[in-house]
Amino acid sequence: MLQVARRWQKSPFFPKLEFTTASEYLLFAKRGLLAKVSGLKVSRLKVSRLFAFAQRRLCRKRGLLAKVAGCVENLSVGSVESVGKEEIRTEEREGKKGQSQTTKEIPVWNDELYLEFHRGCYTTHADQKRYLRRCEGLLYQAELFAALKTIATGQAYPKTELEEAWKKVLFNQFHDILPGTSIPEVFVDANQAWQEVEEVTGKILEESLNAIASKITLPPPPKPNAQAIIVFNPLNWERSELIAVSLAISLAISLPVGSVEWEVYDCFGEKIISQVTHDQAQQIPNHDNNNDNLSYAQIELLFLASNIPSVGYRVFWLCSNDVGVADSGYDFAPLAPQFWGVQNSQSPPKLGDLGGFTKTKQSRIHTSIQQRHDVDLNLELRPDSRFPIPDSRFPIPDSRFPIPDSRFPIPDSRFPIPDSQLPIEDFVLENQYLRVVVDPETGDLSSVFDQVNQREVLSGPGNQLQAFEDSGQYWDAWNIDPNYADHPLPSTELIGIEWIETGVLRQRLRVVRRLMRSQFSQDYILSAESPVLKIATTVDWQERHVLVKAAFPLAIDADYVSYEMPCGVIQRSTRPQTPAEQAKWEVPALRWADLSDQTYGVSLLNDCKYGYDAQASQLRLTLLRSPTWPDPETDQGIHQFTYALYPHQGSWRSADTIHLAYQLNLPFLSLLWSPANSSIFSNNVSNNSRPSLPSTGQLLNLSAKTLILIALKQSEHIPDQWIIRCYESHGESANLSLVSDLGLKIVHPVDLLERPVSLSEASADGKVVKIEPWKITSLAVKSII
Numbered sequence: 001m002l003q004v005a006r007r008w009q010k011s012p013f014f015p016k017l018e019f020t021t022a023s024e025y026l027l028f029a030k031r032g033l034l035a036k037v038s039g040l041k042v043s044r045l046k047v048s049r050l051f052a053f054a055q056r057r058l059c060r061k062r063g064l065l066a067k068v069a070g071c072v073e074n075l076s077v078g079s080v081e082s083v084g085k086e087e088i089r090t091e092e093r094e095g096k097k098g099q100s101q102t103t104k105e106i107p108v109w110n111d112e113l114y115l116e117f118h119r120g121c122y123t124t125h126a127d128q129k130r131y132l133r134r135c136e137g138l139l140y141q142a143e144l145f146a147a148l149k150t151i152a153t154g155q156a157y158p159k160t161e162l163e164e165a166w167k168k169v170l171f172n173q174f175h176d177i178l179p180g181t182s183i184p185e186v187f188v189d190a191n192q193a194w195q196e197v198e199e200v201t202g203k204i205l206e207e208s209l210n211a212i213a214s215k216i217t218l219p220p221p222p223k224p225n226a227q228a229i230i231v232f233n234p235l236n237w238e239r240s241e242l243i244a245v246s247l248a249i250s251l252a253i254s255l256p257v258g259s260v261e262w263e264v265y266d267c268f269g270e271k272i273i274s275q276v277t278h279d280q281a282q283q284i285p286n287h288d289n290n291n292d293n294l295s296y297a298q299i300e301l302l303f304l305a306s307n308i309p310s311v312g313y314r315v316f317w318l319c320s321n322d323v324g325v326a327d328s329g330y331d332f333a334p335l336a337p338q339f340w341g342v343q344n345s346q347s348p349p350k351l352g353d354l355g356g357f358t359k360t361k362q363s364r365i366h367t368s369i370q371q372r373h374d375v376d377l378n379l380e381l382r383p384d385s386r387f388p389i390p391d392s393r394f395p396i397p398d399s400r401f402p403i404p405d406s407r408f409p410i411p412d413s414r415f416p417i418p419d420s421q422l423p424i425e426d427f428v429l430e431n432q433y434l435r436v437v438v439d440p441e442t443g444d445l446s447s448v449f450d451q452v453n454q455r456e457v458l459s460g461p462g463n464q465l466q467a468f469e470d471s472g473q474y475w476d477a478w479n480i481d482p483n484y485a486d487h488p489l490p491s492t493e494l495i496g497i498e499w500i501e502t503g504v505l506r507q508r509l510r511v512v513r514r515l516m517r518s519q520f521s522q523d524y525i526l527s528a529e530s531p532v533l534k535i536a537t538t539v540d541w542q543e544r545h546v547l548v549k550a551a552f553p554l555a556i557d558a559d560y561v562s563y564e565m566p567c568g569v570i571q572r573s574t575r576p577q578t579p580a581e582q583a584k585w586e587v588p589a590l591r592w593a594d595l596s597d598q599t600y601g602v603s604l605l606n607d608c609k610y611g612y613d614a615q616a617s618q619l620r621l622t623l624l625r626s627p628t629w630p631d632p633e634t635d636q637g638i639h640q641f642t643y644a645l646y647p648h649q650g651s652w653r654s655a656d657t658i659h660l661a662y663q664l665n666l667p668f669l670s671l672l673w674s675p676a677n678s679s680i681f682s683n684n685v686s687n688n689s690r691p692s693l694p695s696t697g698q699l700l701n702l703s704a705k706t707l708i709l710i711a712l713k714q715s716e717h718i719p720d721q722w723i724i725r726c727y728e729s730h731g732e733s734a735n736l737s738l739v740s741d742l743g744l745k746i747v748h749p750v751d752l753l754e755r756p757v758s759l760s761e762a763s764a765d766g767k768v769v770k771i772e773p774w775k776i777t778s779l780a781v782k783s784i785i
Contacts, residue, residue, distance in 0.1 A: 111580070112570060114580070114583065114584055114587075116583045117475075117478065117479060118179070118475070118478040118479060119479065119480045119585075119586040119611070120470075120473075120477060120478055120479050120480045120625060120627065121179035121180065121181060121477075121478055122586065122588050122610040122611035122622065123180075123547075123609070123610065123611045123622045123623075123624065123625050124179065124180035124181065124477045124478075124625060124627060124634060124635070125179075125180025125181075125187065125477075125631070125634060125635060126180075126608070126609075126624060126635055126639055126641070127187075127191070127635070127639075128172070128177065128178055128179075128180050128187070128190065129178070129180075129608050129609065129610055130607075130608035130640075130641065131172075131190075131191070131194040132169070132172070132173070132178060132194075132608075133607060133608040133665065134194075134198065134608070135165075135169050135194060135197045135198060135201070136169070137665055137666050138197070138198060138201035138202065138205065139162070139165060139166060139169065139197070139201055140234070140666070140710070140711065141201075141205055141234045141666070141669070142162065142165075142200075142201040142202075142204040142205045142208070143162055143711065143712065143713050144234060144311070144709075144711075144712045145204075145205060145208035145209055145212065145232070145234070146158055146162065146204050146205075146208045147712045147713055147714060147722055148208070148212060148311075148699050148700070148712070148742065149207075149208040149209075149211040149212055150714070151722070151742050151744075151783045152211070152212055152215050152690065152693065152699075152742055153211050153212070153214070153215060153690060154690060155211055157714045157719075158204050159714055161200050161204060162201075162204065162713075164200070165196075165197045165200050165201055168193040168194075168196060168197050169193075169194075169197055171193065172190050172193055172194065177190050179477075179478070180477060180631075180634065181477040181478055181630065182630065182631070183630045183631060184631045184632075184633065187631070205669075209230075209232060209669065209671050210671070212232075212313075212693070213230050213671055213673050215690070215692050215693045216230065216313070216315065216692070216693045216694070216695060216697070217692045217693065217694060217695060218315060218673075218695060219267045219268070219269070219315060219695045220269070221317055222265040222269045222271075222317050222319065223317075223319045225319060225320065226265070226317040226318065226319045227317070227318045227319075227672060227673075227674060228315055228316070228317060228318075228672070228673040228674065229245060229264075229315070229316040229317070229318050229670055229671070229672055229673070230313050230314075230315055230316075230670065230671045230673050231243060231305045231308055231313060231314050231315075231316060231668050231669070231670045232308075232312075232313045232668065232669040232670070232671065233308040233309065233310065233311060233312055233313065233668060234311065234666050234669065235310070235311070235659075235662055235663065235666055235709070236310045236311050236700060236701060236702050236707070236708070236709040236726075237310050237659060237705065238307055238308065238309055238310055239308055239659070239663060240304065240305065240306040240307055240308065240529060241304070241305065241527075241529075241530065241663060241667070241668060242302055242303070242304055242305075242505055242506060242527045242528065242529075242530070243302070243303060243304075243305045243667075243668045243670055244277075244300050244301065244302050245300070245301045245303075245318070245670055245672070246298060246299075246300050247298065247299050247300070247301060248297070248298050249297055249298075249299065260320050260321065261320065261321040262274060262276060262299075262301055262318065262319070262320055263318075263319045263320075263321075264301070264303040264316055264317065264318055264319075265316065265317040265319065266306075266314075266316055266317075267314060267315045267316065267317075267695045267696060269317075272303055272304065272306075272316075273303065273304065273504060273505060274301055274302060274303040274505070275301075275302040275303070275501075275503040275504060275505040275506065276299055276300070276301055276302075277299070277300045277301075277302060277501055277503070277506075301318070302503070302505045302506055303316070303505070304505060304528060304529060305668055305670075308668065309696065309697065309698035309699075309701070310698055310700065310701040310702075310739075311698070311699045311700035311701065311709065311712075312696070312697050312698040312699050312700075312701075312741075313696070313697050313699075314695070314696045314697075315695040315696065318672075426499075427439075427440055427497065427509060429507045429509060429524055429526040429533070430451075430507075430526070431507075431526055431527070431528055431529075431530070432451065432452075432529075433450070433451060433452055433530065433531040434448060434449065434450065434451060434526060434531065434533060434647070435447070435448075435449040435451055436448050436449075436524065436526060436533055437449075438497070438509055438511065438524060439461065440497060441494065442461065442491075442492070442494055443492070443494045443497060443511035443512075443513050443522070444461035444462060444463055444464055445458060445461065445462035445463045445524075446458075446461060446462075448462060448533065448645065448647065450647045452531075452649070453600065453647075453649050455555070455600070456555055457554060457555060457602060457645075457647045458552070458553060458554060458555060459553045459554055459555045459617055460553035461553070462551075462552045462553065462645070463522075463535060463550055463551075463552065463645075464491075464550070464551040465491075465492045465513065465515060465520060465548055465549075465550060465623075466488065466548065466549045466550075466551050466620070467488070467489040467490075467492075467515055467516070467543075467546055467547065467548045468481075468484040468485065468487055468488055468489060468546070468547045468548075468549075469481070469484065469487035469488075469489060469545060469546065469547075470484050470545050470546060470547035470625055470626075470627075471545035473627075476545075476627035476628060476629040476630075477627040477629060477630060477631065477634060480547060480586055480625070481547075482585075484547055489515075489516065489546065490516070492513040492514060492515045492520065493513060493514045493515075494511070494512075494513055495512040495513060495514055495519070496510075496511075496512045497509070497510065497511050497512075498510050500523065504528065505527065505528045506525065506526070506527045506528065507525070507526045507527075508523050508524070508525050509523065509524045510522070510523050510524075511523075511524070515543075515548065516542075516543060516546070517542040517543060518539060518540055518541050518542045518543055519539070519540045520537065520538075520539050521537070521538045521539075522535055522536065522537045522538075523535070523536040523537075531646060531647070531648070532605070532644045532645070532646045532660060532664075533644060533645045533646075534642055534643075534644045534664075535550075535642065535643050535644065535645070536640075536642045537623075537639075537640065537641055537642065537643070538638065538639070538640050539623075539624065539638070539639040539640075540637070540638055541624055541626065541635055541636060541637065541638075541639055542636060543624075543626045544626050544628055545626060545627065545628065546624075546625065546626050547622065547624075547625045547626075548622075548623050548624050548625070549613075549620045549621060549622050549623060550620065550621045550623055550643065551618060551619075551620045552602070552604065552618065552619045552620070552645065553617060553618045554595060554602050554617050554618060554619065555617070556595055556596070556597050556600060556601065556602060556616075556617055557597060557616050557617055558574055558595045558596055558597045558601075558616055558617075559573065559574060559575060559616070560572065560573055560574060561573075561574050561593060561594065561595050561614040561619070562593065562594045562595075562596070562652055563587065563588075563589035563590075563592075563593045563594075563612065564589055564590040564591050564592050564593075564658070564661065565588075565589065565590060566590065567708075567710070567727040567729075567774070567776055568727075568729075568774055569652075569729075569731070572584055572587060572614070574595070574614055574615055574616040575616060585613060586611055586612075586613050586622070587611075587612055587613065587614075588610050588611065588612075589610065589611075589612050590610070591605060591606060591607075591661035591662065591664070591665055592604065592605045592606070592652075592657055592658070592660075592661040593612045593614065593619055593621075594651075594652040594657055595614060595617075595618075595619050596650075596651050596652060599649065599650065600647075600648070600649055600650070601647075601648055601649075601650070601651060601652060601655065602619065602645065602646065602647050602648070603645075603646040603648065603652060603655070603657040603660070603661070604619045604621055604643065604644070604645060604646075605643060605644040605645075605646060605657075605660060605661045605664050606621060606641070606642070606643040606644070606664075607641060607642045607643070607664055607665050608641050609621055609622065609623065609641065609643065621643055623641070624639065642664065644660075644664055646660055653730050658708065658729050662708070690785070691785060693741060694741070697741045698739060698740065698741055699740055699741055699742055700712065700724075700738070700739075700740050700742075700744065701738070701739040701740065702724075702726060702736050702737075702738065703735070703736065703737045703738070703739055704734040704735055704736055704737075704771070705734075706728055706729050706730040706732055706734050707726045707727070707728060707729070707734050707736060707771060708726055708727055708729045709724070709725075709726050710725050710726060710727060710776075711723065711724070711725040712724055712725075713725075715754060715780060716754050717754060718780075720782060720783075721747060721780045721781065721782050722744070722780070722781050722782070722783075723750065723754055723778055723779070723780060723781075724738075724778070724779045724781055725776065725777070725778045725779075726771075726776075726777055727774070727775065727776045727777070728771045728772065728773055728774055728775050728777075729774075730773075731773045731774055732773055733770060733771065733772060733773060734770075734771045735768050735769070735770055735771070736768065736769045736770075736771055736777070736779075737767055737768045737769075738767075738781065742783050742785065743783045743784045743785035744781045744782070744783055744784075745767075745781060745782060745783075745784050746766055746767065746769065746779050746780075746781055747779075747780040747781060747782050748766075748779070748780055749769065749777065749778065749779055749780075750778045750779065750780050751778065752776075752778060754778070754780070756780070
């Protein structure tokens with residue numbers, strides 16, 4: 001391969017690469033200024049001939065392939081207008097020979113370009129997939145709030161840092177990195193790049209939120225010791241969800257953590273319901289301050305953050321009863337939004353590295369509980385008298401539980417094994433939307449009952465962990481065995497089941513199961529005011545050539561299944577008839593898949609998985625696989641991810657599946673804020689004359705439910721203009737108009753290169769823009785305040 005590359009490089013046709021902007025490249029190409037080969041100028045005429053020749057060859061090849069494949073159902077004959085409407089110069093007339101007609105009849109493929117190989121790439125190297133989803137979300141949020149910070153305060157926009165971060169993410173989308181099909185050494189470099197992106201975007205996000213917070217006028221506190229919590233919504237619709245704030249408190253070592261009571265108030269001074277979790281956490285002596293009478297303890301406070309505006313925020317207040325709190329008050333040492341990929345189980349990370357208590361003050365930004373995998377894993381590690389934890393992350397097994405199967409020896413217990421002491425009927429999670437029953441013998445879902453629509457969702461045990469032998473493929477990391485379904489492996493064995501939380505705001509039931517050499521610890525989570533059952537999963541994966549799926553047999557009979565793809569949705573058949581349909585036994589998707597009939601449906605959401613399959617009455621999500629070539633240790637170790645079940649009436653459109661999937665991936669951000677911080681940060685603001693912000697703010701609203709914001713960034717050409725990019729997500733026309741506390745107004749539409757374009761759909765005053773179905777739209781906007 002290297003020799004081939006060197007021969008190509010020495011070839012006179014090897015391109016001489018020069019970097020420029022895309023708009024300049026297109027301009028040069030139009031003027032014929034790019035056709036240089038080894039320093040020789042190639043005339044535009046010759047280039048045109050080459051393109052015409054290639055076009056004829058392509059058309060003939062397409063027609064032949066269409067006949068051979070016999071895919072008549074997806075092929076039609078269409079007219080394609082000639083490219084380029086400008087008049088061809090006299091010296092180029094020779095290139096017109098054979099092109100007298102303005103249209104050609106060529107085959108049209110009216111379906112996705114589904115590759116019938118490499119289906120394993122949707123799942124292989126799960127750490128790369130999770131890094132990607134995480135970094136995409138961080139970049140979107142960092143870019144968004146950095147732009148809003150600059151508009152609100154006048155502080156500089158971090159254009160260079162964001163551009164470098166984007167380039168690293170785009171580089172890692174190379175076809176052998178993101179698919180997980182490289183040699184091990186490649187992922188060392190790739191992971192370093194991912195982590196650099198996380199560090200840079202996390203810093204930008206923290207600085208941006210702090211700067212915005214410095215402009216917010218806080219309402220009167222309900223108590224003298226109140227601490228403000230500012231909850232930010234990065235999505236462009238109003239939403240309510242449970243949020244978790246991690247607190248590290250300074251406490252007299254003689255007093256238990258539970259001696260401090262916490263209260264949460266809204267911005268109007270009304271007390272709202274809250275719930276403390278992690279109160280079993282160890283108190284750690286405060287050796288740093290040389291005071292043996294004080295200790296730190298970490299707790300997690302839950303409360304329902306209601307009606308947070310579109311790309312906006314709302315202020316809440318946190319108070320304590322001051323009982324037993326040290327003179328220094330309670331110290332907030334929140335955890336930065338962090339990602340932790342696959343960890344080798346032979347070299348377990350430190351407790352603090354996985355989101356446990358640390359006295360090092362990091363970012364004061366919190367993510368809400370939907371994305372707090374570090375907290376989820378830390379629950380596995382809470383001190384328990386049955387499981388002494390000296391130095392190791394994994395506790396000593398309890399002899400009361402069965403010995404592992406001798407065929408699959410497990411040298412250590414990866415997770416604390418829950419104690420099943422509650423009655424069988426108590427393994428039920430319930431809120432006003434769902435009643436979920438967990439089978440005490442298997443850990444599967446024996447029932448998911450929709451209490452709003454009064455119907456059972458499942459037709460059989462749900463969340464079955466189905467494992468299959470996946471071997472015999474030459475391209476091991478790329479391909480799934482086409483006959484994997486014929487080689488099922490033994491079912492999982494339940495090790496234990498235990499309640500973790502039974503509060504009014506959240507119920508959390510932990511199930512630990514063994515699959516051969518591996519262990520799955522899964523938390524079934526049902527929150528107040530939520531129609532979604534989340535399944536937070538931690539896996540110690542130790543298999544070779546095994547594929548595992550989470551299966552949900554459903555009480556639905558649907559002809560089609562819908563999947564999210566970039567800026568759109570694709571519908572695939574659940575009853576394949578043609579060879580092309582039958583080849584789609586494993587398909588790619590982004591955040592969700594939905595199986596719906598005429599009146600009812602179920603969506604399966606995820607936070608970092610990409611492989612699905614579906615039948616008329618079943619949805620399955622591919623969780624992990626374990627090829628051994630070209631990386632012999634692919635995916636061995638600890639994995640963390642969350643998927644969720646969302647039953648609903650009607651279709652995915654009427655049920656807002658897209659919104660709920662985005663919310664799982666982009667939860668609220670919360671910032672602990674003191675009034676004293678406002679004066680500190682205001683010194684760094686370049687223009688303090690800009691107006692302050694209210695205690696509840698809406699920084700950007702597109703005024704249309706079906707429009708999804710995918711970017712707000714600084715213009716590449718005009719620094720005081722900003723580019724909004726969104727897409728229509730339902731296949732319906734929508735009217736976009738801006739509502740913003742920052743006075744954002746539309747200047748003009750632009751294309752993807754940010755060049756002004758005319759748009760006939762705009763209203764006369766330019767304040768409303770009609771967006772066509774599925775269209776990606778970019779607008780230049782400007783603040784008028």
